[in-house]
Each structure stands twice: as C-alpha cells, then as structure tokens.
Amino acid sequence: MAARNYSRKREAILSKIRGTDTHPTAEWLYRALKPQYPDLSLGTVYRNLALFRAEGEIVGVGTVHGQERFDGDTSPHAHFICTDCGAVIDVKADTADDRLYAAVRARTGASVTSHALTFYGSCKACLEAVTGS
Amino acid sequence: MAARNYSRKREAILSKIRGTDTHPTAEWLYRALKPQYPDLSLGTVYRNLALFRAEGEIVGVGTVHGQERFDGDTSPHAHFICTDCGAVIDVKADTADDRLYAAVRARTGASVTSHALTFYGSCKACLEAVTGS
DNA sequence: ATGACTGCAAAGACTTTGCATCTTT
DNA sequence: AAAGATGCAAAGTCTTTGCAGTCAT
Numbered sequence: 554m555a556a557r558n559y560s561r562k563r564e565a566i567l568s569k570i571r572g573t574d575t576h577p578t579a580e581w582l583y584r585a586l587k588p589q590y591p592d593l594s595l596g597t598v599y600r601n602l603a604l605f606r607a608e609g610e611i612v613g614v615g616t617v618h619g620q621e622r623f624d625g626d627t628s629p630h631a632h633f634i635c636t637d638c639g640a641v642i643d644v645k646a647d648t649a650d651d652r653l654y655a656a657v658r659a660r661t662g663a664s665v666t667s668h669a670l671t672f673y674g675s676c677k678a679c680l681e682a683v684t685g686s
Numbered sequence: 687m688a689a690r691n692y693s694r695k696r697e698a699i700l701s702k703i704r705g706t707d708t709h710p711t712a713e714w715l716y717r718a719l720k721p722q723y724p725d726l727s728l729g730t731v732y733r734n735l736a737l738f739r740a741e742g743e744i745v746g747v748g749t750v751h752g753q754e755r756f757d758g759d760t761s762p763h764a765h766f767i768c769t770d771c772g773a774v775i776d777v778k779a780d781t782a783d784d785r786l787y788a789a790v791r792a793r794t795g796a797s798v799t800s801h802a803l804t805f806y807g808s809c810k811a812c813l814e815a816v817t818g819s
Numbered sequence: 820a821t822g823a824c825t826g827c828a829a830a831g832a833c834t835t836t837g838c839a840t841c842t843t844t
Numbered sequence: 845a846a847a848g849a850t851g852c853a854a855a856g857t858c859t860t861t862g863c864a865g866t867c868a869t
Contacts, residue, residue, distance in 0.1 A: 556822080556823080556869090557823080557824095558822080558823045558824065558867080558868050558869070559867095559868065559869090560823085560824060560825085560867085560868085561867095562824085562825080563824085578858095579858085579859080580858085592825085592826070593825090593826090594825065594826045594827065595826095595859090596825075596826070596827075596828090596859090596860080596861080597824080597825055597826075599858095599859060599860070600824085600825085600860085600861095601824095603859095603860090615748060615749070616748070616749045616858095619833095619834085619857065619858065620857090620858065621858085621859090631790075633790055633794050633796055633798070635796065636799075642794055642796075644790050644793060644794065645793075646786065646789055646790065646793070653779065654805070656779055657764075657766055657777050657779065657805050660777060660778075660779070661766050661775055661777065661809065661810065662809070662810030662813075663766055663768065663775075663807050663808060663809045663810055663813065664807045664808050664813060665766070665805045665806070665807040666769075666806055666807040666808075667805070667806045667807070668803065668804060668805045668806065669802075669803075669804045669806070670801065670802075670803050670804075671801060671802045671803075671804075672787075672790050672798045672800070672801045673798070673799055673800045673801065673802070674796050674797045674798040674799040674800070675796060675797050675799075676794065676795075676796045677794065677795030677796055680795075680796065680797060689844090689847075689848080690848080690849095691842075691843050691844070691847075691848045691849065692842090692843065692844090693842085693843085693848085693849060693850085694842095695849085695850080696849080711833095712833085712834080713833085725850085725851070726850090726851090727850065727851045727852065728834090728851095729834090729835080729836080729850075729851070729852075729853090730849075730850055730851075732833095732834060732835070733835085733836095733849080733850080734849095736834095736835090749833095752832065752833065752858095752859085753832090753833070754833085754834090
C-alpha cells in the first residue's frame with residue numbers, strides 16, 4: 554500500500570497548487586517553488602502530481618498548448634479555457650447532475666465516476682488586446 | 687490564404703475519420719490507411735489533422751493516455767472516456783445550452799465559442815473484464 | 820535499518836518541422 | 845511554371861524513469 558512518508562517538498566507542491574487559481578502546469582509549479590527549494594527537481598514535481606492525482610487530491614483539467622493543467626480545487630465546477638493565451642478560469646456553474654450521470658450510465662453501460670465541462674473561446678484580456686480598448 | 691489543392695491522401699484521411707466512431711488517434715489513422723497508401727507518412731496525417739481542425743472539419747476530443755483523439759462528427763454531443771482502456775464513446779446528450787453560454791460570458795467577460803462535456807469512468811467491456819461475467 | 824523520496828540525467832512518447840521531391844492547378 | 849502536398853528523418857516538447865544518494869520512520 555505504499556505508506557507515504559512526510560516530505561517537505563511534497564507539502565509545498567500541494568500547498569502551492571491549492572494556493573493558486575491559475576491551474577498551473579508542472580513547470581509553473583517547479584519555477585514557483587525553485588527559489589525556496591533550490592534543489593527541487595522537475596521530476597519530483599511530476600512524481601508528486603501523479604501521486605496527488607491518483608489519490609484524488611488534485612484533478613487534471615486537460616492539456617492546454619501541450620501541457621497538462623492541474624486544479625487543487627476538486628469540488629465540482631466547470632472551466633473556461635482561452636484558446637489564445639491558454640488561461641484556465643473557474644466557472645462556478647455546472648449542470649451535470651445525477652440524472653445526467655444516470656443517463657450516461659444507462660446509454661453506455663459504463664460506471665461513471667466523474668465529468669468535466671469545459672468552455673472554449675477568448676478571454677477578456679485577449680479580447681481587449683485585439684481591440685486595443 | 688493558402689489555397690488548398692486536391693490531395694488523394696487528404697480525402698482518405700478525412701473520410702476515414704468520418705467513417706469511424708472510435709475517435710481515433712493520428713497513429714490509428716496512419717495504420718488504417720497504410721495498407722491502401724503504402725507511402726503514406728505519419729507526418730502527413732498530423733499535418734492534415736491540424737489543417738482539418740483549424741478549418742473546423744474535425745474536432746479534438748482531448749488527450750487520452752497521452753494521445754490526442756479526434757472526432758469527425760462536429761455536431762454538439764458529449765463523450766464518455768474509459769479511463770481503463772481509453773475508449774471514447776459518443777453520448778448523445780448535452781446540456782450546455784445558450785443560457786449557459788451566456789452565463790459563462792457574463793461571469794468571465796470572454797467570448798465563448800465552444801464547449802465540451804466529458805464523462806469519465808469504466809466502460810462496459812472493462813467492467814465485465816473485471817467481474818469475468 | 821528499512822522503506823520512501825529525491826536529484827540528475829537519460830530515456831520515452833507524441834508531435835512538429837525542414838528540405839528535397841512529386842502533384843495539382 | 846508556380847503553389848501546394850508529401851516522405852523522410854531530425855528536432856522539439858513534455859513527461860516518465862533508472863539509479864544512487866538522502867531523508868523519514
């Protein structure tokens with residue numbers, strides 16, 4: 554069962570993810586923690602992210618511009634992803650209720666454990682950058 | 687404006703995508719077409735997929751087990767993804783209506799152009815493989 | 820001590836791209 | 845001929861992993 558030992562860096566990584574709403578990449582976390590943990594390695598960040606995800610402590614939001622984005626907020630909510638700048642923004646609205654789960658289950662014969670609702674488009678900042686307003 | 691020339695292989699790739707509901711990967715398409723087009727290269731598949739996607743002729747469904755999955759059916763519908771075997775199954779149910787789009791727009795100030803609703807879990811086949819039924 | 824965690828660097832996997840060649844128009 | 849499309853192989857990115865050393869229990 555792979556008993557988990559305490560790890561200062563692991564705590565820092567989890568804390569960092571939970572302390573931001575930018576839905577960071579592994580690289581972002583690495584850079585953010587590097588100043589405080591000069592000997593931190595990217596491999597450790599990846600390893601811990603995989604661990605957190607396996608344990609349900611964080612969630613993957615999907616791949617944006619080739620990099621996986623993570624979310625420390627595991628409560629059900631949707632996301633908006635800017636296809637221009639790659640920003641991932643929380644959207645506190647979600648309509649996938651129990652009835653929908655049941656419907657998917659009925660139609661596919663599968664066991665449904667989670668879902669993701671994601672919107673795409675251009676974020677406010679990118680829109681304004683174009684119009685110059 | 688990059689006028690497009692006719693290409694036998696391009697047609698075959700698009701046709702292949704549209705002729706399956708497996709939401710294939712680039713590799714899958716490559717293998718599927720290789721017998722009939724022995725000199726087809728993987729690069730060509732990727733190039734055309736990128737082109738189709740840019741033109742809205744196909745849609746990316748997301749990355750599953752590290753590989754992007756494509757869908758030739760661009761009509762609005764949801765997907766179920768089996769986290770065990772990676773199967774991607776169409777779900778003809780979707781609740782993201784205009785009101786939701788408007789809500790996201792209002793909350794984020796962004797322009798919303800599309801969305802994706804994806805369910806995760808274990809597909810029927812994988813469930814049965816476990817129980818041995 | 821024993822098992823877990825990490826740094827480092829190499830390896831892996833998927834996708835993109837440069838260039839010469841062949842096709843389409 | 846001019847512009848576009850492709851094959852091939854190299855390069856690029858992101859992520860995973862083997863190994864030896866370090867830390868937690």
